[in-house]
Amino acid sequence: MQGEFSVWQFFEDGSYEQVRRFVDHxxxxxxxxxxxxxxxANIGITRRVIITDGGDSTNAExxxxxxxxxxxxxVGKDMDPDMIKAMKTARARGEI
Numbered sequence: 175m176q177g178e179f180s181v182w183q184f185f186e187d188g189s190y191e192q193v194r195r196f197v198d199h200x201x202x203x204x205x206x207x208x209x210x211x212x213x214x215a216n217i218g219i220t221r222r223v224i225i226t227d228g229g230d231s232t233n234a235e236x237x238x239x240x241x242x243x244x245x246x247x248x249v250g251k252d253m254d255p256d257m258i259k260a261m262k263t264a265r266a267r268g269e270i
Contacts, residue, residue, distance in 0.1 A: 178228035181205045183220050196228075200261050200270055207258045210236040 177198035184190040194205045202225050214220040218238050225234040235244040242248035264270045 177201065179233070180226050181209065182224050182226065183209050183214075184222040184224075185214075186219055186221050200265055202233075203253075204258055204261060204265075206234055206236070207253050207255070210242075210253075211255075 177196055179194070179197055179199060179202035180192055181194040181197075181202055182190055182192050193209060194202060197205070206223060206225050209215060209220065209223045212220070215223070215236075215238065221238045223236045224232050227233050232244060234242070234248070236242050242251060242253075261270070
């Protein structure tokens with residue numbers, strides 16, 4: 175089954191790429207975590223990562239040097255790596 179979420183990353187040179195297309199919320203969340211915690215994000219090559227939905231609305235945003243900027247309840251927080259691990263495990267078991 176095809177999902178409705180896509181994940182995009184934007185680079186310091188102004189280029190961008192879609193790293194996930196039409197995935198479900200679990201795969202989008204796992205990819206979002208990955209692209210906001212990898213080496214490129216840590217050193218500033220990646221400047222922004224977003225999740226968009228089927229209506230092209232931004233559902234989550236991370237910016238280099240600022241962290242999570244959207245949704246408002248995520249500002250100043252970070253995603254829990256244990257939650258990401260649990261989502262991956264549950265997905266592998268076919269539970270979600």
